[in-house]
Amino acid sequence: MTNLEWLLGGDPVIAHLVKKYLLNEPTETQNQGLIQRYLDLLDLQTMKWGNGFYGPKWVSTHYTLMELKYMEIMPKTPVYTESLLHYMDHEWEKSINKYGIDTMDLCITGMLINLVSYAKIQDPRLNQMIDYTLRRTMPDGAWNCCWHRKPRPHISSVHTTMNVLEGLVEYGQRGYLYRLDEVQAAIERGIQVLMARQLIYKKNTDTPIHPSMTEHHYPARWKYDYLRILEMLARIGHPYQKEMEPALSVLKGHLKNGKLTKGTRISGLTHFKLETEKYGRFNTFRAYVVLKAYYPEVYQNCIAEEFKE
Numbered sequence: 001m002t003n004l005e006w007l008l009g010g011d012p013v014i015a016h017l018v019k020k021y022l023l024n025e026p027t028e029t030q031n032q033g034l035i036q037r038y039l040d041l042l043d044l045q046t047m048k049w050g051n052g053f054y055g056p057k058w059v060s061t062h063y064t065l066m067e068l069k070y071m072e073i074m075p076k077t078p079v080y081t082e083s084l085l086h087y088m089d090h091e092w093e094k095s096i097n098k099y100g101i102d103t104m105d106l107c108i109t110g111m112l113i114n115l116v117s118y119a120k121i122q123d124p125r126l127n128q129m130i131d132y133t134l135r136r137t138m139p140d141g142a143w144n145c146c147w148h149r150k151p152r153p154h155i156s157s158v159h160t161t162m163n164v165l166e167g168l169v170e171y172g173q174r175g176y177l178y179r180l181d182e183v184q185a186a187i188e189r190g191i192q193v194l195m196a197r198q199l200i201y202k203k204n205t206d207t208p209i210h211p212s213m214t215e216h217h218y219p220a221r222w223k224y225d226y227l228r229i230l231e232m233l234a235r236i237g238h239p240y241q242k243e244m245e246p247a248l249s250v251l252k253g254h255l256k257n258g259k260l261t262k263g264t265r266i267s268g269l270t271h272f273k274l275e276t277e278k279y280g281r282f283n284t285f286r287a288y289v290v291l292k293a294y295y296p297e298v299y300q301n302c303i304a305e306e307f308k309e
Helices: 003-008 012-021 034-040 061-070 078-099 106-118 124-135 158-173 180-195 226-235 242-254 281-294 296-304
Strands: none
Touching: 003 012, 003 281, 003 296, 012 034, 012 281, 034 061, 061 078, 061 106, 078 106, 078 124, 106 124, 106 158, 124 158, 124 180, 158 180, 158 226, 226 242, 226 281, 242 281, 281 296
8 A cells, every 4th residue: 555545545535635636636525524524513503613603722613614624625515604604793793893803813814714715705794804904914014913912013923924824815716806916915925924934934043933833733723834834835836935945844854654643733622533543644645735846756756655654
């Protein structure tokens, strides 16, 4: 059995992602496997997971929707869109209608743009979120969810920037036209802010921003790490830049027998264990997306390598 065959032998969600992004085969999840397990946990009375909207982490509605989106739940699944819209109603009723959009956390805003765009929902609140995100760009060209706190920050946060970038990328890929040129320009500016840090370093140093950012996590939740940014760059077809090399070197250094481990667990509640083996199919798949884009020879060697525990 090769590493590729090992991936294809996993949950239907993983098999779908591998066929679509590694083998370029047309496929749909049909909401099987892990997706159905999450759907079975939805409270149909409240349309919430974990009896909460943003918390408790990580079993709440927000983070369950994020996992379903990554696993590519069929976008028009009624309970996905209904639960998402119910969540948005809560956010707007709780604070935005009373105090204004500027009270909304920018990380959550980026993730909501991501979720709403994936479902291709036409809702004026999406335009409000786009306006807010573009208006609250930091002087360096990216984003910081602490923009309003005192003392006011002057530089962006990699966590906030990652969440906003993923949201804006999804928005740009789903056919929305509102302020699209500005969104696309903002995406490239944000990417270049991260490139100035070589994706993982404190600016103008070779010191990691934080040790956890040179580790891989699945799910990444709201947190930034080397693999999350590399996967996004690979998926949008961003051309290789030399500034990516430190993060790519970290990825290659983490490969064992051509695979990645499950990675470091981000503490918090979970619905169930996604994976129980030493190696992680999700992280290995994500690594292969990156390698296929930037190191195709390494990628080919990895997928053809004989599977070893």
